[in-house]
Amino acid sequence: MKLVTSHENTDFDGLASCVALQKLLPGAVIGLSGGFASNVHQYLTLHRDRFRVERCEDLDLSEVDLLAVTDVRKRHRLAHVEPVFQRAVDNPRSVRVIVWDHHPASPDDLHADEEHVQPVGSVTTLLVEELRARGIEIDRKEATLFSLGIHEDTGSLSYARSSSRDATALAWLLGHGAQPALLQRFLRPALNGMERDLLVRLIDGVKELPRFGVSIGVSALETEEVPASLALVSTEAFRILSHDALFCIYRLPNGKSHIVGRAQANAVPIGAILERLGGGGHAGAGSASVHGLSLDEIVSRLEEGVDRCCLQPQFVRDLMSSPVRTVGPGTPLSELASSLREWGHTGAPVVVDGQLVGVVSRRDVERAQREGRGHLAVKSCMAHHVSSIGPDAPLQEALEQMQTHNIGRLPVLDGTRVIGILSREDVLGYLYEQSPC
Ligand SMILES: [Mn+2]
DSSP: OEEEEOOSSBOHHHHHHHHHHHHHSTTOEEEEOSOBOHHHHHHHHHHTTTSOOEEGGGSOGGGOSEEEEESOOBGGGOGGGHHHHHHHHHOGGGOEEEEEEOSOOOTTBOOOSEEEEOOOSOHHHHHHHHHHHTTOOOOHHHHHHHHHHHHHHHTTTTSTTOOHHHHHHHHHHHHTTOOHHHHHHHHSOOOOHHHHHHHHHHHHTOEEETTOSSOEEEEEEEOSOOOTTHHHHHHHHHHHSOOSEEEEEEEOTTSEEEEEEEESSTTSOHHHHHHTTTOEEOSSEEEEEEESOOHHHHHHHHHHHHHHHSOOOOBHHHHOBOSOOOBOTTSBHHHHHHHHHHHTOSEEEEEETTEEEEEEEHHHHHHHHHTTOTTSBGGGTOBSSOOOBOTTSBHHHHHHHHHHHTOSEEEEEETTEEEEEEEHHHHHHHHHHHSOO
């Protein structure tokens, strides 16, 4: 028997890639643990006859001579096919193991005879590329399911790990009848009462982990029970709260806790942090389950993980331009205009005896010249109430100030002395450098 499987608590990427893999291995059976993410469960209640999925406990695993695993290669997430791995170790000739995956390598990875692992946003993308390359036909239900897998794992191409290959696969699927109108229905099903209640408690209880240049939220709660949809509830909380990363901790009366992490910023590698708690995942999303720790203990373990795994935060000092070119309030505008041109700057702080008294921008100067005030001095068109920032403030704070006050450059003050300036360009350069190509 040829068996196709994926991880426990199967999500859309897992299910979609199983269906795609089955098309590559005609006659193969899809056998899973039986635990599904809640949105996949809802999807399957409608599609069960179209996409046949067996529970491994109902199959005779001793008959498996080819095991194809997708969207996972950590052995502990594949307990439902453990007897097959055992047999593969005892008698390697009795079963061939194939792996398709897009997760980073880990020490728990199973040994495979054939591996297809690439760091794309969704493993379904790899399988869609293979179907396409082999000229295998797909229908609109398959195209829609494959789209669901790619959309879910890439946050509709918005997560940091999304790649152009994911986008190309999505475009190809649209061309093969994928139904965009069905995506939202299955990706974000309406929350039920318990899920809404948890969401509200997560939002109310969120605290910010201090000390970091990125904003990391932690929301920890005790709950009588958890729905199968913890991942969805956590993603929804992440969407609503405006943190760069969010950890949701749900602790049950029996002492077990589930932790779900989400991140937008590359600076907070969720998978690596949760691996330290026995879980795992990607840079942008992951989960872990722990036993016997209090909420406070879990939060401090997360803090340790954040300390060790996060990229160093960026501070204003690291990005500001220094020394800064300043002008005096008495400088004629015509002289300022030619200085700005010469320096290639779009503005300058206005300083008297080293003290900041204002900021003037090229735009202000140009307007003054247009309106016939070009013969006046800088003080006639400078902004007096000037936001400034300290050199040791995190970049995030500078970004917030620029956005709140809609300003293009922030003088950096050491006490009252101007020691540098941070411009939109500096911040943009940093943001774009941070993103992988
Ligand atoms: Mn995946």
